[in-house]
Amino acid sequence: MNRNELRYLPHAEIDFQKWDQCIDRAPNSRVYASSWYLNRVAGLWNALVWGDYHHVMPLPVRKKFGISYVYQPFFTQQLGIFPVAPPELQALFAQKLVSLFRYIVYQSGDSLVETAFDGFTLSRKRNRALPLIGNYPILNDGFSENTRRNIRKAQRAQLSVLCGMDPEEFLRMKKQSLAGPVPPDSFRLLRTLLTDSLADGIGKIYVARTRSGEPVSAAFFLGWQNRVYYLNAFSTTEGKLLKAAFLIVDQFIRDHAASDLILDFEGSEVEGVDRFYSSFGAGSEAYLLLRLNRLPWFLRLFKK
Secondary structure (H helix, E strand, O other): OOOOOEEEEOHHHOOHHHHHHHHHHOOOOOHHHOHHHHHHHOOOEEEEEEOOOOEEEEEEEEEEOOEEEEOOOOOOOOEOOEOOOOHHHHHHHHHHHHHHOOEEEEEEEOOOOHHHHOOOEEEEEEEEEEEOOOOHHHHHHOOOHHHHHHHHHHHHOOOEEEEOOOHHHHHHHHHHHOOOOOOHHHHHHHHHHHHHHHHHOOEEEEEEEOOOOOEEEEEEEEEEOOEEEEEEEEEOHHHHHOOHHHHHHHHHHHHHOOOOOEEEOOOOOOHHHHHHHHOOOOEEEEEEEEEEEOOOHHHHHHHO
């Protein structure tokens, strides 16, 4: 094999040991790109591999109307090329994608070079992340005054936050807290991520309860390497009134202060949710949305 060869590998031909070694050592590594995670959220995913797994790019794929396309799975904020590739190599990845697919919706870290992805539409999105470097008083100094006030309100209501909740109870209360319907696949994937990560010891559920023990809010955290992802959460009507979510995040920060972990909130397009994340001092990290649509005109209208 030419060590500089770029190959498109179907799922069955991927060497998962070499894959995970590449992802693990990449400076831009994310849990979303590990084979463990992709096998759960995407099931079928293929890949572009440069050389002997020197650079890799995961590609979740589906087929509709006989046309294969790349999509972004639920609970997968960003993928991309791992580790970061030079612009000339990125251009080869982009050319290969264009030769393979007519339709692509794909989110990546911000290391992609726009000129390398000529023909794609790139737009920037915002993640929120908080390095838990200092001790708790230092981290608390970064909280907004409104956040400190909300934490005090939850404390006056005598809410308690503990780590541990049955995944099925989390899912049941998550469904009850939602205002409208959600795709059934999202709950199926969330159940898998919850149960498997808790069993492996990399997942944690923090839950806020009233004095009577009633859960009013909970958050699912997933730890991987030096990042902990705020992957999913819910609050009941009472939990929202009592500002329970603020107390949960505050407790997590207390428990992991001075740990050198990064609390990755994953960001949100919803202004109020983004404000909640930033109110704990979480800074902004950019990532990219790539789009390519070369479908026939009648299918292009359908995909819009």
